[in-house]
Amino acid sequence: MPRWSRWLLVAAPLAAAGSSAAQEQGADSPVLLPPLSVTANLVDTPARAVGSALTVVDAEQLAVRQTRLVSDVLREVPGVAVNRTGSVGQLTQLRIRGAEGNQTLVLIDGVKANDPSAGSEFDFAHLQAADIERIEVLRGPQSALYGSDALGGVVNIVTKRGEGPATVRLRAEGGTFDTTNTAASLSGGNERYDFRVTGESLRTDGISTADERLGNDEQDGYRNNTGSAKLAVRPHDGVELSLVGRFTRYEADGDDFLGGIGAVDADQETRGRERLLRAQGRFDLLEGSWQHILGASYNDTDRDLKSDGVVSTRYEGRTRQLDYQTNVLFDTSRLAEADHTLTFAFQREWTDAESSSAFAAFDRDIDTNAFVGQYQIDLADALALSASVRHERNDAFDDTTTYRLTAAYRIEGSGTKLRTSYGTGVKNPSLFELYGFTETYQGNPDLDPEEGWGWDVGVDQELWGDRVVVDATYFEQRIEDLITGAGETSVNLPGTSKIRGAEFGLSIEPIDDVVLRAAYTYTHGEDANGDELVRRPKHIASFNANYRFLDDRANVNLGIVYNGRQDDLAFDENFNASTVSLDSYTLVNLAASYRLSEHAELFGRIENLFDESYEEVDTYGSPGRAAYAGLGLTF
Incomplete structure (x- = not known):
């Protein structure tokens, strides 16, 4: 445990005053979308003008749920399915509208966080939530804006900025599975600068990654230390220079997987490191009507896989x-009452992946140049249209061109917004799929990129003076040349995979200080052979109720997540796959907090209140009922 977290565990009980770092903002709000979206287009866009399906989770919602891992709150987002392979710290995948995990792009403060050495996928297992200001989930093909990995959608994570006088916030908690979680931050800022530095540590003995109900009883622990820093200076009006960095180091005990049996207890461990860095300059001319943004980003992820204490395989992606x-x-305004935004962008990207083991090693890279254009128009403050196009050139595949169209129409005085979008997308094979090699896998350099397109149509309706917000969306997506496993390699599946479904959301504030939220998603996905896509439950639903009382000193939050039956793959002793069905499950979580004073807050929560037993991945376990309590301080 780092020295600062030991100090926090000692100091917190002595202080008896404070507020949870994540709960520093006001009362829960029923607003479905924020005033601006930073993800829906290449330029910050008012929510009323967004034509795509978008969900925003802000810091306040993370706080009242006492979210510690980002993946937990994403289970409540429409169109999103989350699967964790066993205990905390194990592979955690996210799928949007039935697309594969590596068809979702993850951005953290503008940095592409997907790992080139892990199938170009982002593993949500290690993403803690202490410094996060907002999460935007943009659904549907977004390659025209963000490139290859955004065929299914985008998850954009924005961390907090400092403001006001220099402030120290501390948090410490402990609970079931010998878990401790500590966090500390220092932040401040004014009109000319802002800064924030955050550290967070999570330690737990965990559960067995292999399902305990199958005779596995060895606990698999997890350790995660994450630090982040964010700095911005504004020396002149219209000029901002910013720097952001994030570093995570983790150790995750794990188990083995045997054909014909599944997950079994074993002495295995993964040690990893994730580093993100971005420097950016923004310059506004002509009173802000001509903007220039120049940036440089770096993402480095490496993992060592150990068996019986010896490193067996190393991976690194950059x-x-x-x-x-x-x-x-x-x-x-003289010709037509309309606002226009023209955007042009150029991106130069270098991606490489390395792997070494007792069986083989590879070191490959791909360079990509992208040219992007976007036009947005808002007519009479009622009809908003956007059109985007992207042309990519790289040294591995043919040039590709993708595009996206959106429309949003607001009916004045009714609180109604009609919206629709259509987009095309592409997903290049990962470097590991092309060139990777293990004891049981050999890459296929002849793979073609996956191509897809999708559309949706929806309505957002505000009622009862904005106390009720309802949204409904119907969507369809198609993916050609889907890359799938075949024996000891990967191949393009001939034909078209088809996905369709519907998403519903509801937010109600029946009385002041009470907010109710509900969501439901129906998804039906089949591959080109007509087989149901695995780990895509047809039915997902969630409900959340939040109540503030005692003049906002106390808060209670109830969360319910339902995950319907889903198919998964089982493997025989020769690793031939067959389909198995995983039962549905319902998780109930309860969180509460009480502010002792201006500087202190007590909090606690119970996860999986009714001790539900379930599997998210075949033969892998999941935590039972767990309770946590802690104290937050502000100076």
């Missing part, structure tokens, strides 16, 4: 990017 974007904003 993504470096230089980008430039210019935005031109103007209006045509």
